[in-house]
Amino acid sequence: MSVMRLLSRFADGVAAGLLAAIFVAFIFQIALRYLFNWPVGWTTEVSLVAWLWLVLWGAAFVLKDQEEIRIDFISANVGTRWRIGMGLLGSACMVVLFGMQLPAAYDYVTFMKVERSSYLNTGFDVIFSVFILFSVAMIVRHLWNIGQLLRGRLPAEASPEQKSSAL
Structure with a gap:
């Protein structure tokens, strides 16, 4: 495996x-x-x-990417080159925005170690640390998408069965 x-x-x-x-x-x-x-x-x-x-x-x-909710009425009506370009722009924006907020999010999470939850007595830094994992995962995911798009590969799209079951 x-x-x-x-x-x-x-x-x-x-x-x-x-x-x-x-x-x-x-x-x-x-x-x-x-x-x-x-x-x-x-x-x-x-x-x-x-x-x-x-x-x-x-x-x-x-x-997974194909399971995300997307508003694709524009990208569904353009050619592959335009879809790749829109994908590159979108993923680049995600990398930049998540990258910009990451230092402040880290500062906030580490600052929250002074607070504890009422009943479990768990530090809020532990509770909110998942946001740092989420942010880093989003950066890595969109960097990978950029790599795929630069190779001319569109992110995996939903199969016809998934599209019809979503309706």
Whole structure:
């Protein structure tokens, strides 16, 4: 099995684990509140932190290019050269913008080590560190897209089955 396949399976597993943590915390919260009349706050905090990590982790490492939502009414009606050009422009903008915000995001995340969550007593630097992973992953993904586009390869497009199921 290739390294990329193993990394992809690991990323999927982390996302599944986060989704399971949200579900278990939610069910646990309902049981404690309504069966035992014992409302607790830590279950909400677990759900919120897991949701934050799930969204950013999933967008960075699980979601594939062809699964992203795109507004392609312009690029769908132009030739391959124009689509490559638009792809290069879009990916270059993403690299520049994520690159520009990365130092400030890092400063903010490291600054947040002074704050801790209410119930879990976890540093906000740990909680928000997923945004740094997300930012770096977006930069790497769009640099890879630029490389592919410069070789004349368009990013993978949705298959006809995926397009028809999205309608």
